[in-house]
Amino acid sequence: MSTFQIDFGDTQSHIVGIDLGTTNSLIAVMEPTGPRILSGIVPSVVSVTPAGEVIVGAEAREMLITHPERSVYSVKRLMGRDAADIREELKLFPFRLAEASGSVLKLQFGEKIMTPPEVSAHILRKLKRDAEEELGTPITQAVITVPAYFNDAQRQATKDAGRIAGLDVLRLVNEPTAAALAYGLDKRKEGVVAVYDFGGGTFDISILRLHEGIFEVLATNGDTHLGGDDIDNLLMRIAFEDIQAEWGEDISGKSDAVQLLRRAVIQTKEQLSFVPATVMDFEYGGKRYLREMTVDVFDRLIQPIVERTLAPCRACIADAGVRIEDINEVVMVGGSTRIPVVRAEVEKLFRARPHTELNPDEVVALGAAVQAGILSGDVKDQLLLDVTPLSLGIETMGGLVSKLIHRNSTIPASATEQFTTAVDGQKNVLIHVVQGERELVKDCRSLARFDLKDLPPMPAGLARIEVRFLIDANGILNVTARDVRTGAEQSMDVKPSYGLSDQQVEAMILESFEKAQDDFKERQVREARVEADTILAAVKKARTDEAFRELDAEARAAIDRDVQDLLTVYNQSDHLLIREKIDQLNTSTHTLAENMMNTAVRGALKGTKI
C-alpha cells in the first residue's frame, strides 16, 4: 500500500503544502504560529532555452514573449487529458503537441519533448528548491492541491508530477477545501460555509459544515475548464478582430504578437477591478492599437463566463441538502474573484456578503500547509472530511453505467461487486470503470479497464469474483479482486484510459534524478567559478598595492604560478579541481593579504589622532 517510510527521529523535516496553480504556484509550511508562505509566487510557466536549459517562473514568463515556441503556460489544463480532449484548447493556447500520441500527450519545446506531468514537475522542483534554500533543510514530502472537480486521471497526473519532482505526495487536497481549512482555522468558525474558487483555469464550488474543528464537505461541483484564461481569450478574440479591421492584418497566428497581446489584455482586465475605465495599449511591428474599455462593457462581455459558474453553485447547494439561507458565509478564492462583477453575482446568488479579506492567491497554499500539519501531527484538533466530486460506475449490458459510488460521497469510499462468467470455460472477465453522472458509458469518462485473468475453466456463471472499488482520501481509485470460493487474490491487468503507466513514471523519475545530479554538479561548478572570479579580481587589484611591491621575488613568482594554474582549470567542469587551485592561490597570497591588512590598519591609524 504505502511506498514511503518516515523517519520518526527526524523532527526537522517539513511536510510542505503546495498550490500548483494554472497561472501561479506557491509553497507554504506550517509553523507553530500558523501557516506561512515560503519564498514567493512562481508563475506556472516553463521554458527551454536554446541552450537546452529548463527555466521556470518569472524568467520563463519573459521567454513567453521572446521564445513563445519554447514556452508553455497553463499546463494544468492538460493534466490527465489526451489529444482528443484538448482539441478545443489547442485553438486558444499555444500548446505544441510533439506527435499524435494516443493516451499520453507530449509537448514540444524546441528540440525537447515533455509530458504535462513532467512540465508540472519542473514547477514543483523549482518550488521545492526555493523552499529548501529558505528553510535550510531538504524537502521530501508534500501535500499538493488540486481542483475539487478534478477527475481520477487529472489527480493521478498531479501525483505523478510530484513523484517525478522527487516528492512523496502524502495527500492531494481539494483547493476549496484547503481554502476553508486556512479560513476556518484562523477564525475558529462554526456553521455552513460556501467556498467559491474561481482561478486561472478552473472553477470549483464547495459547501462545508464546520463543527468543532471538523471540516465536513457536504457537496462540491465545478468546471475544470473555466477560469480567468477564458476571460483573457475572449478579450483577445475581440482585439484580434479589431486589429484585423484597423491594420488589415491578422496577427492571431504570430505567437510573439499573441503573447504580447495576452499581456496587454491581462493588464486591462486587472486594472478594471480598480478603475471604471482604462485603455488597452498594444504595440507590434511598429503599429499601435488602442482601445478604451469601461467596466460596463467589460462586465457585459464577461457576463456569460460568470454565468457559467452559477449553475454549478445551484447544483452544489441542492446536493449539499442545505437551503441558501443556511449558508452563513461565502469565502472567495482565486484571482478571478477580484473582478467586481464576479463578487456581485456571488453576493446575489448566496444572499451573503462574500469574504474577501484573505489574499485569494495565497489562501489555498496556506490551507495545504495546514493539511500538511494535520498529517505530521502538528495540528491536532482539525480534521478534513472530503468528498468525491464524480460518481464512479462500471459498464453494463448495452453500454449503460451502473453506479457504484455516488458523487459527493465522503472519501475514503468503497463499493463491492461480484462478477461471474457468461460462457463455459471463460478465462477472462473485463471490467470497464467510468466516472461521471450520465447514464450512458459514452457520455462518461473512461477511467480504466480491469482484466480479471487466468480464471480456472468452469461452467458459465459458476465463477465468483468479488471486486472492491475504493476511492482513497486523495480521490484516487484503487481496485482489488478476490476469488470468493478460494479467498485468493485474483490477478488482473489494469489499463488506465489516460495518463502514464507506472513504468513510464519510474523512467521519468530516474531521468529527472540523473538530471538533478547534473543540475547539482553544474551549480557547484558555477559556484566555484564565482569564487575564482572573486579571488582573481582581488589579486589583480592587489598588484598595484604597496604591499605587493614589498613581497620578495619568490612569493611573487608563487602567486603568478597559482594564478596561472587557476586560470588553466577555470573552464573545466570539475569543481573540486577549481576549488583546489583556489585554495592554492589562497595560501600563496596569505602573506600578501596580511601585509595589505597591516598597511590598511597603518593607513587608518595615520589618519587618526589617538
Added chain:
Amino acid sequence: MRFYEALGLEPKLALDSEELKKHFYERSRQWHPDRYSRSSAAEQQKSLEMTSVLNDAFRTLRDPVARAEYFLEQKAIVPSKHVPPELLEEVFEMNIALEELRAGDETARPQLVEARKRFNRMRDEIDHGISVLFLRYDEAEDASHLLAIRSVLDRRQYVANLIRDVEKELNVHVSN
C-alpha cells in the same frame, strides 16, 4: 449489523440525527487516514478499511429510507415487485396520459402536472409516517412490524418511480 457496529450504535430503526453525527465525527477523528500518515502500511490499510465502512455507514443510516432498506436487507426481508393494488387505477390513467403527451397531445399535460403533485404528496406522507413505524418496531422488535415497513417502502419506491417517469416526460416536452 456492520454499519451500526462501525458507528458504535445499537441496531435501532429510529435514530437521532445529532447523536448519529456525533458518533460519526468521533470515529472519524479516531480512524481517518490523516491520523495514520506516519504509521506502518498495515495500520494505514486498517484505517482505510475502517473509514470507508464508517463513511458508507453514515451515508446510509442518516437517510431514514436508506437506513430502513439496509435494516430490512440485513433481516433478509426482500422488496416486492408487485404494483401496490390501491395504486393500480391511478397508474393506468397516468400511463394513458403519458402516451398522449408523448404523441404530442398537450391537453394531457395539466393532468400529469396534477398527478405529479399528488404523488409528491403521497411520498411526503409516507416519509412523515414512517418514523412512527420505526419506533413501534424498536419497542417490540416484532418481525410483523418489519413486514409492515417493507410494504410501506415498496409503495414509496413505486411512487418515487412514478414521479421520475412523469418528470422525465414533462421536462422533455418543455425543453423542445
